[in-house]
Amino acid sequence: MSCKESPHVGASTTTVSSVAVHAGDSKIVIAVVKCGKWVRLQLAESQPNLLEIGSSQDETKKLLHDHELLLAKLKALEDRVWELLREADRTAEANKAQSQVYDAMAQTLGEAWATLVSMLERRRELLGLTSEFFQSALEFAIKIDQAEAFLQNPHEFESTEALQSLLLLHDRHAKELLERSLDLLNKSQQLTDFIEKFKCEGSTMNSELIQGAQSSCLKIDSLLELLQDRGRQLDKYLQQQRQELSQVLQLCLWDQQENQVSSWFQKAIRDLQEQSLGASLSDNRELICKHEDLIVKAKEWDSAVEKLKSQALGILLSKDLAGKEHLQLSNQKLNRLQEEFGRLMVERKAWLSMANDFFTSANKSFDVLGKVEAYLKLLKSEGLSLPVLAAKHEELHREIKDSTATALQKGRTLISQVDSCR
Structure with a gap:
């Protein structure tokens, strides 16, 4: 208190x-x-x-x-x-x-x-x-x-x-x-x-x-x-x-994906350049099926390319980014590969189609030649006179020429176009 x-x-x-x-x-x-x-x-x-x-x-x-x-x-x-x-x-x-x-x-x-x-x-x-x-x-x-x-x-x-x-x-x-x-x-x-x-x-x-x-x-x-x-x-x-x-890290990951995509396109381009058109109609048809499968697969890789392009654009817009030149060069290389692959795909599709026409025509010609060969054997057994036999041979010669003309023309055209692109 x-x-x-x-x-x-x-x-x-x-x-x-x-x-x-x-x-x-x-x-x-x-x-x-x-x-x-x-x-x-x-x-x-x-x-x-x-x-x-x-x-x-x-x-x-x-x-x-x-x-x-x-x-x-x-x-x-x-x-x-x-x-x-x-x-x-x-x-x-x-x-x-x-x-x-x-x-x-x-x-x-x-x-x-x-x-x-x-x-x-x-x-x-x-x-x-x-x-x-x-x-x-x-x-x-x-x-x-x-x-x-x-x-x-x-x-x-x-x-x-x-x-x-x-x-x-x-x-x-x-x-x-x-x-x-x-x-x-x-x-x-x-x-x-x-x-x-x-x-x-x-x-x-x-x-x-x-x-x-x-x-x-x-x-x-x-x-x-x-x-x-x-x-x-x-x-x-x-x-x-x-x-x-x-x-x-963004650049490294982009490079990794770019290398993966570029490697696929480079291999696909080599395969397109080296593949044959087939030795027969059945071979050709099989190659056409593979090419159609490749078209489907290529769409996935094309999507990957577009994604990389979009990412590259975003990275390039960043301020004070080191390695922009490298990114630009890699992006340009990727564009070239995609364009080259697209060109070869169109070209191969056309060639496979031409080869298919050729083999189809050739098979028809072989059918005609087989019938002609059988008819020739029949003529020999009939004992026809020389004038009649000569007339028959002339008729068969025209049929052979007519049946093979289309196949031969398609074959020459195909060879000429393929050689011009080599």
Whole structure:
């Protein structure tokens, strides 16, 4: 109870006695103050300030260790406080006229002691939260150092798989940086909220607490801003390098697909250039069926080419992309292969069709020649006169000439066109 609450408004306040409790570099002084007939406890001095948090993890741990010892020593004095309360009770018994005053004084002393212990326990909680904050800051700083070392080390990769693994490492570093940053923000918010609440609790608020709170919050904000600035700058570099590596990976994957597609077209072109038109009508028909199958398969590869062209266009539109010239040359080569393949496919289809016409006509000619041969054998057995036989032979000669003319013409035309394209 303060003296303002005492009925003896004009009474002076004097310190009856005081107790200093030391632990390491920490110290508190508890004073027994008398105001008129009233006696109360007050925290006369606290070193360091109740809201002082230290400037590092080690310093905070030292403060917490000293404070634990301080609390233990303070609680050892509790028996003396209760003895003082019992003395107040005995005085009240002896002085019935002032019993209400002594009862009130005993209650006030008990509440003051409980408040004092509560304040010191709250400080222990504050130092515990501070230790967690500095631990979080340390983990964030370590993660920043690791990510900086990762960025500064040269990275070599010999395959797209190695490059993809490198990008995964980038993602992991970025994710862990974000997690550490958010954890530090949460810890700092918890700590500053606790300091503000502690500063304003009950009748404990005074200029020293306000100053201690401001000093501690400044330390928190300064460290937080320092680490957040480093984290933001590092994240910027991570994103920049990741973008560059992503572009390299995009080019590598495009090259892989382009090589696969180009290899297929190159083999198909060689096959088209080397394949025959068949040795018979049945061979020719089989080759025509294979060619139709190739047309169907080529549509899939044509789609792959169009997809690669679209991807190439998107990559070429990217800013500050290395390897654009290589991409353009590869894209041009792919276009040439596709055009050459298309030309050969049209050409081979026409030749197969011409060969089919030739073989069909040739088969018809062979049928006629077979009939002529059989008729000649029959004529020999009939014993015809020479004039009649000569007339028959002339008639057969015209039939042979007529039946083979179409096949021969188609064969010469086919050979001429094929030779001109060799």
